Amino acid sequence: MLNMNPAQASEKRMTAVICTAGVGKRLRPLTEEYPKGLVRVGEKTILEHVLDCCDNVGLHDVVLVVGHGKERVRELVGGRYRQCRVSYVENEAYATTNNIYSLWLARKYVEGGLVFFNGDIIFHPDVLERIYASEHEDSLIVDRTAILSDDAMKAHVAAGRVREVGKKLERTPTGWAMGIYRLSERGAQKYFSIAESLFEKDERNKNISFVVPLHLMAEEVALRPIYIDHLPWAEIDTQEDLEHAHRNIHDIVRA
Numbered sequence: 001m002l003n004m005n006p007a008q009a010s011e012k013r014m015t016a017v018i019c020t021a022g023v024g025k026r027l028r029p030l031t032e033e034y035p036k037g038l039v040r041v042g043e044k045t046i047l048e049h050v051l052d053c054c055d056n057v058g059l060h061d062v063v064l065v066v067g068h069g070k071e072r073v074r075e076l077v078g079g080r081y082r083q084c085r086v087s088y089v090e091n092e093a094y095a096t097t098n099n100i101y102s103l104w105l106a107r108k109y110v111e112g113g114l115v116f117f118n119g120d121i122i123f124h125p126d127v128l129e130r131i132y133a134s135e136h137e138d139s140l141i142v143d144r145t146a147i148l149s150d151d152a153m154k155a156h157v158a159a160g161r162v163r164e165v166g167k168k169l170e171r172t173p174t175g176w177a178m179g180i181y182r183l184s185e186r187g188a189q190k191y192f193s194i195a196e197s198l199f200e201k202d203e204r205n206k207n208i209s210f211v212v213p214l215h216l217m218a219e220e221v222a223l224r225p226i227y228i229d230h231l232p233w234a235e236i237d238t239q240e241d242l243e244h245a246h247r248n249i250h251d252i253v254r255a
Helices: 006-011 046-057 070-077 099-105 125-132 185-201 203-207 212-216 239-253
Strands: 014-020 061-066 085-090 113-118 121-123 139-143 154-158 161-166 175-183 224-227 233-235
Touching: 014 046, 014 099, 046 061, 046 070, 046 121, 046 125, 061 070, 061 099, 070 085, 085 099, 099 185, 099 203, 113 125, 113 185, 121 125, 121 175, 121 239, 125 139, 125 175, 139 154, 139 161, 161 212, 161 224, 175 185, 175 224, 175 233, 185 203, 185 212, 233 239
Parallel strands: 014 061, 014 113, 061 085, 139 224
Antiparallel strands: 113 175, 121 233, 139 175, 154 161, 154 175
């Protein structure tokens, strides 16, 4: 594991933003009353797995963007993570918007840089340690060893920079962009500014992919890949994904 001493950690003013507002239609009936983040994998929910990893690296400023089943999220977290400063941001339009809008809603709670998590992933603790400890403040996790599905969020890397992110790329994918992104203070503010401009142009842009601003800021902010080849993780969109995560949970969460 990549360990930092307290002095190093204190220099990094970062906020974890976890989007757990969506409906999770493909996991129904499990998600009828609560979001995917509250689905259990092993002994914990997806959200608890992520929060535990945040705690392990000292990422204690946390913003939870909630919507569907918001009260259930509050009940789960409650006072359980007292070492974390947890803020809740409600996306009232969760049924018609995407993570680009949820992340933008969290902007007022972000001090310094941020680490953004899709709310449907669990991962080996070293995954977060690797991006949190990296010298690259604008970066994203890329797995070059994962078998890419049509629905996978893919990344193309050239000359040490992420040049393209999306489900359909013009260039050959380098690997799977698994759903953890880190932005510096400058990068985060640029992202929020671009997102806001997109919303002002067309309300429907609140439902586009959250990677669109990353493309638009690529010339000004260099996104670097953080490779996690062979480290286990799981994205949970379907019942099949959930069964896979259950089968591999001990490998995924081991420290």
